[in-house]
Structure formats: C-alpha cells, structure tokens
Amino acid sequence: MDNHINAQDNYITGKLPWRERLSYGASDFACSFTFSLIGTYLMYFYTDVFGISAVGTLMLVARVIDALDGPFWGIMIDHTHTKWGRSRPFLLWFNAPFTIFTILCFTTPNLPMTWKIVWAYVTYIGIDVLYSAVNIPLTSILPSMTADPDERVVLSTIRSLFSNFGGTLISVIALPLVGLFGGANNPRRGFFWLAVLAALVFFVIYLFVFANLRERVQTRQSQKPLPIKTSLKALKRNWPWLIVIGLNFVYWLGMQTKGQVTIYFFKYNLQEPGLVSLALFFNAVGLVSVFLTPYVVTKIGKKRTLLGGLLISIVGQLILGLGAWTLSTVTVILGTIVGNFGNGFVGALIAVLLADAVDYGEWKNNVRAEGIVTSASSFTAKFGMGLGGAITGLLLSIGHYVPNKTQTAASLFSIEANYVWVPLLALVLSFILILFYQLTPNKERIMRQELNAKHQKEAAEDAAFSN
Template sequence: MMTSNHNVVQNQQVTGKLPWNERFSYGLSDFACSFTFSLIGTYLMYFYTDIFGITAAAVGTLMLVARVIDALDGPFWGIMIDHTHTKWGRSRPYLLWFNAPFTIFTILCFTTPDLPMNWKIVWAYVTYIGINVFYSAVNIPLTSILPSMTSNPDERVLLSTIRSLFSNFGGTLISVIALPLVTLFGGSDNSRKGFFWLAVMAALVFFVIYLIVFANIREHVKTRSSEKALPIKTSLKALKNNWPWVIVVGLNFIYWLGMQTKGQVTIYFFKYNLERPGLVSLALFFNAVGLISVFITPYVVTKLGKKRTLLTGLGISIGGQLILGLGAQLLNIPIVIIGTIVGNFGNGFVGALIAVLLADAVDYGEWKNNVRAEGIVTSASSFTAKFGMGLGGAITGMLLSAGHYVPNKVQSASALFSIEANYVWVPMIALVISFILILLYRLTPEREKVMRRDLALKHSREDQEDLNAAQ
C-alpha cells in the first residue's frame, strides 16, 4: 500500500496529474461557493427591496460601500496567504479556518429582525459586508491554491474546467430551486421565513462540503519561495510588469460587473417587464447551458488556445445579449429565452478560463520577477471581480432609483426601462469591453512554453542546491 501511495506521489511530481478524488474535491469547492453566493448575488437585492423593505437607492449605496471595503479585504487575504506557512500549506488552511464564519453570515444576511428603517439599513450593512469579507477568506484560497496543486498546464485547464462545471451547476441549482423552496419553507404569504430557512439550508451545504474539500486537496508544487512566508514588499514584486495579470484583473472587474447587473434584476425583469414571474426559475435554469461549453473547454483550448477560446466565448455572449435585447424590445418570451441560452453558452468558456489565466500570471510573476506570490496575485483578481459586482449592484440601485421603481406595484415606463437597461445593455457594454481587453492579451503559447521550461529548470536547480546544502 505504501508503495502504491509512493508511486502516486511520484506521478504527481513528474507529470503534475492529480488523482480524481482531488480533482473532484477541488470542483466541489466551487459548487459550495456558488450554491451559497449565487443566492446572495441573484436574490439579495430583491430580498432587501421587496421583502425587507429597504429602498433601491439605499441598497445600491450599500453594495458600493461594501466593495470599497473589499479594496482592503481582498489584498489583505492575499497578503495573509503569502505570509502563511503551516503543515497544511499556504492556501489550504483558510478553507478550514473560515468555514464556520462564512456559514454563520450566510444565515444572518437573510435574517430579518423587526427594526426601524435606519437600523434595518445598519443590519444590512453589517451582515452584507461581513458575508463579503468572509467570502474572500474562503474563495480566494481556491484560486491561489491552483498553481500550487500542479504546474502542468493541461491539468490546470482540467481542474479549472471541473471547478467551473461544479460552480455552474451549484449556481444554477440554487437559482432554480430558491423560489420554490421559499414557498415550501414559508408558505405563500411568509417570504421572510422562507428565505431564512433557505439560507440555513444553503449554509449547511457549504459547511459540510468545505470540510470534505479541506480533507482531500493538497499543495503539491513546492518551490523555495513557497516554503517560506513572504514579506509584503517581496510579494508585491510579483506584480511588476506582470501584464497578463493586468489584463486578467481588468477582465474580472468589467465582466463580473455586467454579469451582476444582469443576474440580480432577472426576477425584476420577468416579474415587471414580461409580467411572467413564474418563468424566473426557468430562465435561471438555462444557466446550465454553460455546463456544455465548460465541459468542452479543454478540447477547444487544444484547438484554438486560451486566448482565442476566450474571444469565442465573449463573442457568443455578445450575440446572446443582442438577441436578448431584441426580445426585451418586443416583449417576446421565446426570443428572450433564445438569447439567454446563447449568452450562457458563451459565458461558460469565460468562467472556465479566468482561473487558468490567473495561475499563468502567478508563473509569469515568478518568471519575470523571481517571486512566486500566489496570494497577492490571485487575491487582487478576486477583489476586482467583487468590486465589479459591487459596482454593478450600485449601478442597478441607482438606475432603479432614477427610474422611480416602487416595489410590488405596476411600474412606470421609466422604471421598466431601468430594469431593461440593467438586464440587457449594461451587460452588453461590459462584454464588449471584456472582448477588447482579451485582444490585448500577449502571453502566446510559444512564450508560455519558454516560461514553463525556464521555471522547470529554475525549480530543478533550487532543489539540487537545497539538497546539496542539506548534505
């Protein structure tokens, strides 16, 4: 048995390929994240405005303030990861340490104490900011650990694909079952109770899964810099002239800004613009179309490369938004559904490859600057994604307020247009800008091969020097 385990370890070190239980567990981690955080992203604004009774303008301001705080907490967690040196590694301990705090705040976000309006807003600020801070603590390590799990580029694409498959499935599942479960848990007349018990269920799913993930995944790539805590000044050197990283964080910011504005007004669009609230779950179910494109991403990457695959995905998503815009103008449900399906198919490619590009940026930082800082490189991307989502939330709130949106009433023409703008046109602009950013990406397959060869030689030389020093 020991010989078998030794062979597995040797195979990982030589080929960079991981056993399926580890691949599966890595993917399962983002199922848990999406299952809980998609509940926040898709339904929390609606919960605040139509159930908890907070104005759209106040909610938009809240989401923007929360993202400003994220400007501190994202890099903070990245620096903490780079400073961490334990028997479990750098990133892996955070999956255990902050599991329970995130679970608790998931429940608190959908808890509605009977308070005056000002104190309701205070409660929303504390719980929403708390959930975002702790989400960074449990999610950033999932990205920062990828370059430490394997240095094999094909294995990284596979791991990111598996993670995206599970993420898409988790987000789609909670989006589809949320409203039926709210009715089941709270009845037709008590949405507050229904959302509370839905949050409890989602939080418990997250808690159990993260314990499983922590138990099964490992940090296999050991370098001289990864074996010690990095000072902040040293960590920041990994970002110097790291142009692949600059492009990825820009993509993360603008892409997720657009996706957030669209996702959080889905229920508004079907309830008020199309007057078919019963179709919300069906529309969200079609997020699962992205599973198809995620699944075929490794194959497409072998044919087109990462950059062209991303451009293809973004181009398809833009086409989907155009179709969706036509359906919104005509109030034609079949056209809206077709646009939704096309857009989600394109989005699958994007979601599958962002983490891979981040892992490449970690390698690039070490190659160019001789500093391997997984935490600061990946946390900055997480921050920009969350800041984009927060700004998207603020834009949604401002547009709804400017359109004079009134919860649970027949909406004015200006309110309906503000909903449509959030659902169609803001995401469209974000996708076009994302496409332009990827056109500027310059880490070609040829240059990547040179980078990996140089890093392999560097790590081999460091290992030999350490071995000689120990003798």
C-alpha cells in the same frame, strides 16, 4: 510538513487523482450554491421582503470594502506557512464564520428602519469579506496543486462545471423552497430556512475539500512567509495579470447588474414571474461549453477560446435585447441560452489565466506570490460587482422603481438597461481587453521550461544541502 507535499511528487507535472479533482470542483459548487443565492436574490429580498431602501448605496459600500480586503487576504496567504501549505488552511479556518453569516444575511429581526439598514450593512459586508476568505484560496491554490498547464485547464474546467451547476441549482430551487418553507404569505421565514440549507451544504462540503486538496508545487519562496514588499514585486511588468484584472472588473460588473435584476425583469417587464426559475435553469447551458473548454483550448489556444466565448455572449445579449424590445419571452430565453453558452468558456478560463500570471510573475521577477496575484484579481472583480450593484440601484432610482407596484415606462426601462445594455457594454469591453493578451503558446512554453529547470535546480541544491 504534510507528507503529501514534497518537491518530487509525481503529480506536479501529471494528472491528479480524481478524488482531488472532484474535491476542487466541489469547492466552487459550495461557493456558488451559497453566493449565487446572495447575488441573485439578496437585492430583491432587501427591497421586496425586508422592506429597506437605498440598496444601491449599500451594495457599493459593501463591495468597495470587500474589494479592499482582497489584497489583505492575498498578503495573508503569502505570509502563511503551515504544515498544510499556504492557501489550504483558509478553507478550514473561515468555513464556520462564512456559514454563520450566510444565515444572518437572510435573518429579518424586527427593528426600526434605521437599525434594519445597519443590520443589512453589517451582515452584507461581513458575508462579502468572509467570501473572499474562503474563495480567494481556491484560485491561489491552483498553481500550487500542479505545474502541468493541461492539468490546470482540467481542474479549472471541473471547478467551473461544479460552480455552474451549484449556481444554477440554487437559482432554480430557491423560490420554490421559499414557498415551501415559508408558505404563500411568509417569504421572510422561507428565505431564512433556505439560507440555513445553503449554509449547511457549504459547511459540510468545505470540510471535505480541505481534507482532500494538496499543495505540491513547492519552491524556496513558497516554503516560508513572503514579506509584503517581496510579494508586490510579482506584479511588476506582469502584463498577463493586468489584462486579467481588467477583464475581471468589466466582466463581473456586467454579470452583477444582470444577475440581480433577473427576477425584476421577468416579474415586471415580461410579467412572467413564474418563469424566473426556468430562465435561471438555462444557466446550466454553460455546463456544455465548460465541458468543451479543454478540447477547444488544445485546438485553438486559451486566448482564441476566450475571445470566442465572449463573442458568443455578445450575440446572446443582442438577442436578449431584441426580446426585451418585442417583449417576446421565447426570444429572451433564446438569448439567455446563447449567452450562457458563451459565458461557460469565459468562466472556465479566468482562473487558468490567473495561474499563468503567477508563473509569469516568478518568471519575470523571480517572485512566486500566489496570494497577492490572485487576490488582486479578486479585488477588481469585487469592485466591479460593487459598481454594478450601485449602477443597478442608481438606474432603479432614476426610473422611480416602487416595489410590488405597476411600474412606469421609465422604471421598466431602468430594469431593461440593467438586464440587457449594461452587460452588453461590459462584454464588448472584455472582448477588446483580451485582444491585447500577449502570453502566446510559444512564450508560455518557454516560460514553463525555464521555471521547471529552475525548480529542479533548487530541489537538487536543497537536497544536497540537507544531506
């Protein structure tokens, strides 16, 4: 076993070195830098550049398949036992495949329409499945890096900061780079070389991340493969986990519908296509709230911080709706800024709540299954995103959207509904869900005390046995 991993490591209940903190954050910079390119621009690329239709169906099918593979990766993580740990090996094994498929998604072979659609299905499903393979381990490894609740918030905050920055950066520079690489008349070539750049950034960073992360929280169960039947016991009566997976479903459904029509909204509704990069730049506002999250959590707790973030996001979405109604670019930008500030708190805390759900599963059911607990949450998030993609395609179809043409009133409203009203409904439902979250600070304190006592007892017994 890696000599950095042992039950007596001082970092288990204390602060981790900054090299490791920054590596954990860099992992989600890489993920967001590549996958935000796909989430924000791939639908537009398919309809307006590659020239294929029935994109909504493609998005739904791909996301459903991807959602189903989430538990598979979780089971694989729980069943993995290497000298590097359970989650960490996946960061190395699937680095290159994800890099290759990122490029293939924006490759446009000269094919008949039927085969173009087949190519889109294969590459999009492939990138979704491989994204789960490289991203789920980032969440499942968190409860194994440290048992300190404050350090988990710090790690998740750093990860969210990097994620927000990576997603904002690629969103802002994407279209200018497409123009630079492809010129004014060749967006196919421009998107291809942009994908190559994003893929190379991901590949290099993930090698660095793999080299620096460590899995320290080792229990008897984590040092051997877990049977599937045993892993599933961690979900029994795991109420914090149920709330988080519900949140993941509705929240990411709304964010998906909004994100993938951003370019449509500014191009057709506001008739300001040049402002797309500026609007996406304001995603960076979320960096401020992410940075503030650890401080706010210490003052009012995780639940209230999350509810506050959702409430701010709801207000921002309402302002956005006013801007869409009045066609006021200034009001739309203001709503974007307010909404992104709220979203920063939400993004920073979801991974922390999942890590708490891992502990809760062990506390209540005596089963520590990082993989199945975190991947099941990924399942609902991806399914929500898939449904969001299908809703986008359905509404565009109902509105009779035609690429690169002057849109009808019905088409413009379908774009507005995706950008404003579906996300607003998702945020309201997310707020209601978190009202039922019952892992109070006092209950969490008792849980951690009992788990720490259990782990110390196991370590002492194992040490005595080995001697």
